[in-house]
Amino acid sequence: MSQSRQKGRGGGQRAASPAREPILELRGISKHFGAVQALTEVDFEVYPGEVVALVGDNGAGKSTLVKCVAGAHEPDGGEIFFEGAQVRIAVPNDATRLGIETVYQDLALCDNLDVVQNMFLGRERVHQLVPFAVEPLSELEMEKRALDVLESLRVTTLTSVRARVAQLSGGQRQSVAISKAVMWNSKIVLLDEPTAALGVAQTEQVLALIARLREQGLGAVVISHNLAEVLDIADRIVVLRLGRRAATFERGEATPDDVVAAITGSRMLKASGDS
Amino acid sequence: MSSKDLTSAQTSPDEIAAVIQERGLRGSIRTLTRLGLQRVRQGELGPLPVILGLIVIALYFGSQTSWVFLNARNMSNLVLQIAAIGAVAIGIVLVLLLGEIDLSVGSIAGLTSAILGVLVVYHDWPWWLAIIVMLAVGAGIGAFQGAWFAYFGVPAFVVTLAGYLAWQGVQLRVLGSNGTVNVFEPHIDKIAGSYLPTYWGWALGVGVAAVYAAANLLKQIRRRRAGLSSQPLVVLLVWTTIITAISLGAVGYLNDYAGVPTAGVIMLGLVFFFAWLTTRTKFGRYIYAVGGNVEAARRAGINVRAIRIWVFTLSGLMAAVGGLIFTSRLTAASTQTGTGTFLLEAIAAAVIGGTSLFGGRGSVWSALLGALVIGSVSNGLDLMSQPPEIKYMVEGAILLVAVTVDAIARRGREAAGR
Numbered sequence: 001m002s003q004s005r006q007k008g009r010g011g012g013q014r015a016a017s018p019a020r021e022p023i024l025e026l027r028g029i030s031k032h033f034g035a036v037q038a039l040t041e042v043d044f045e046v047y048p049g050e051v052v053a054l055v056g057d058n059g060a061g062k063s064t065l066v067k068c069v070a071g072a073h074e075p076d077g078g079e080i081f082f083e084g085a086q087v088r089i090a091v092p093n094d095a096t097r098l099g100i101e102t103v104y105q106d107l108a109l110c111d112n113l114d115v116v117q118n119m120f121l122g123r124e125r126v127h128q129l130v131p132f133a134v135e136p137l138s139e140l141e142m143e144k145r146a147l148d149v150l151e152s153l154r155v156t157t158l159t160s161v162r163a164r165v166a167q168l169s170g171g172q173r174q175s176v177a178i179s180k181a182v183m184w185n186s187k188i189v190l191l192d193e194p195t196a197a198l199g200v201a202q203t204e205q206v207l208a209l210i211a212r213l214r215e216q217g218l219g220a221v222v223i224s225h226n227l228a229e230v231l232d233i234a235d236r237i238v239v240l241r242l243g244r245r246a247a248t249f250e251r252g253e254a255t256p257d258d259v260v261a262a263i264t265g266s267r268m269l270k271a272s273g274d275s
Numbered sequence: 276m277s278s279k280d281l282t283s284a285q286t287s288p289d290e291i292a293a294v295i296q297e298r299g300l301r302g303s304i305r306t307l308t309r310l311g312l313q314r315v316r317q318g319e320l321g322p323l324p325v326i327l328g329l330i331v332i333a334l335y336f337g338s339q340t341s342w343v344f345l346n347a348r349n350m351s352n353l354v355l356q357i358a359a360i361g362a363v364a365i366g367i368v369l370v371l372l373l374g375e376i377d378l379s380v381g382s383i384a385g386l387t388s389a390i391l392g393v394l395v396v397y398h399d400w401p402w403w404l405a406i407i408v409m410l411a412v413g414a415g416i417g418a419f420q421g422a423w424f425a426y427f428g429v430p431a432f433v434v435t436l437a438g439y440l441a442w443q444g445v446q447l448r449v450l451g452s453n454g455t456v457n458v459f460e461p462h463i464d465k466i467a468g469s470y471l472p473t474y475w476g477w478a479l480g481v482g483v484a485a486v487y488a489a490a491n492l493l494k495q496i497r498r499r500r501a502g503l504s505s506q507p508l509v510v511l512l513v514w515t516t517i518i519t520a521i522s523l524g525a526v527g528y529l530n531d532y533a534g535v536p537t538a539g540v541i542m543l544g545l546v547f548f549f550a551w552l553t554t555r556t557k558f559g560r561y562i563y564a565v566g567g568n569v570e571a572a573r574r575a576g577i578n579v580r581a582i583r584i585w586v587f588t589l590s591g592l593m594a595a596v597g598g599l600i601f602t603s604r605l606t607a608a609s610t611q612t613g614t615g616t617f618l619l620e621a622i623a624a625a626v627i628g629g630t631s632l633f634g635g636r637g638s639v640w641s642a643l644l645g646a647l648v649i650g651s652v653s654n655g656l657d658l659m660s661q662p663p664e665i666k667y668m669v670e671g672a673i674l675l676v677a678v679t680v681d682a683i684a685r686r687g688r689e690a691a692g693r
Binding site: 113 | 497498501502503504551555556557563564566567568570571572574575576578635636658688
């Protein structure tokens with residue numbers, strides 16, 4: 001198996017992070033849906049404080065890989081290590097318990113609830129006046145915590161954390177979704193096309209926010225189609241092609257052409273040997 | 276939270292407070308009006324339309340009946356008339372918040388009423404045990420229908436439509452060949468047939484105002500202490516004055532006739548309880564979440580199925596409460612109980628009160644406000660000696676207007692890109 005890992009490495013020598021342990025490491029992950037082999041023995045790793053971009057053509061297996069980590073799919077084969085220990089991620093709760101949060105493309109926010117209510121949805125804090133019977137929500141505590149998190153991520157575009165999400169712009173919503181993911185002492189945040197639906201200014205906002213995840217020592221995995229954006233923010237770019245890991249580029253060592261070549265497979269040899 | 280970008284559309288109470296603090300009273304009135312209009316355009320209407328509607332209705336029927344409509348005796352009557360519908364409408368509000376509908380509440384009210392009558396009159400059960408059984412049956416039916424919907428994925432519309440027919444059948448079977456059971460049981464008859472003594476009425480009015488003022492003052496103090504934005508004292512004072520005036524005004528008015536009707540107190544208590552449940556507990560938050568975005572709720576780890584079953588259970592329970600109040604008011608359980616316009620009036624009340632048919636938006640208070648509208652129209656037309664056919668047409672028109680307002684508001688929200 002180490003053979004295949006070397007092959008897939010595409011020249012990246014892990015130079016940027018020689019001594020560190022990955023928080024998350026996938027080894028030989030495979031997943032098929034009926035006759036379709038979505039992932040074939042894919043290795044993947046995320047280090048603390050790095051932004052990994054996951055790129056590839058449609059159907060390359062990006063979303064499937066992320067879903068395997070998020071617990072939305074359980075892989076058919078392979079091993080997952082979290083902070084050095086082997087783990088099993090079968091359902092979304094397994095992932096969140098480990099500290100892996102996912103920001104889905106459709107955001108999964110409730111339009112009719114406000115920012116604080118969304119950030120704490122499913123994990124509300126309560127006063128235990130009479131345990132299991134009378135447990136009113138402690139709104140104050142939640143609002144304070146939400147404000148702290150938003151402030152630490154320097155999300156300053158919200159006018160009020162009590163505004164309903166329905167009233168927010170796309171960029172603000174994305175910011176809320178990401179802040180929500182960060183709030184739970186998470187160690188890894190998975191982002192599926194975080195800027196796909198955004199305008200230029202709002203994209204800037206969200207990219208800056210992703211950079212701040214790195215500052216806070218989290219690992220971020222970003223699926224994206226936008227190469228300029230990927231080259232801008234990613235510390236490492238992992239290219240998937242036809243369900244296999246096709247190449248890896250460290251920050252600064254890849255040109256857009258190299259990445260495109262790896263995605264399409266047209267100059268794969270060159271891309272591998274380039275660095 | 277910098278940027279006083281008031282062209283964007285967030286108008287929470289905090290925001291309003293911030294505006295007032297910043298611009299002084301004069302400038303803030305202008306700004307708040309603008310924000311308010313914006314909010315209306317974007318479909319965040321709240322209870323505003325229904326309150327305006329109530330005022331228009333009161334003035335119209337008042338003027339048409341040489342103000343008999345508004346006198347103490349008639350208002351007291353009105354409270355009794357809406358208590359049953361109001362209770363049932365609370366359950367409907369919960370179901371609507373979920374984005375579903377319950378068409379069986381009328382039949383459940385009728386069936387549980389029949390059970391109450393038969394148990395007390397034919398089987399000599401103690402009144403309290405019969406009441407417990409009827410409420411349990413209502414809740415049980417609701418749970419059954421909720422589970423059927425949640426587990427088999429049959430649309431709630433269909434499950435409860437089946438229930439609408441089936442439970443009415445059971446109601447007829449329970450009542451047997453006699454048809455009507457006269458329930459002359461003093462405890463049960465007192466529910467809709469008694470009034471609070473004057474001093475208890477006043478105590479209630481003062482209590483409501485005091486609790487409101489204290490709770491809000493405490494909240495603002497705690498917010499300020501926590502360093503969060505808080506309302507200026509002026510706003511709090513204005514609201515407390517309004518609530519106190521309404522509360523004491525209503526009690527004084529009702530005391531002028533016979534006192535505050537017990538059934539009214541029961542309904543108000545239920546509204547308070549369910550308002551608390553929906554806005555201050557996890558359970559309530561999850562109802563809104565499921566109604567707003569099922570997928571988001573599921574991903575947040577909320578047990579959507581359990582929430583659905585619970586909400587339908589509560590809907591069934593409230594239908595039984597409505598049946599109880601109705602039985603008490605008519606001192607009888609008959610084959611007619613819960614049939615006719617009962618169901619549609621309950622649903623209409625919830626919708627007219629401002630709860631959206633599209634799920635996730637609304638408040639338990641809309642049950643009370645909507646029941647007031649429906650009750651007022653019905654009562655007013657009676658006073659004007661209008662025949663039932665006119666009543667049906669007017670109520671139908673009001674329902675249509677209310678749903679249209681809801682639909683247009685929803686379009687407004689979507690058009691605002693939200």
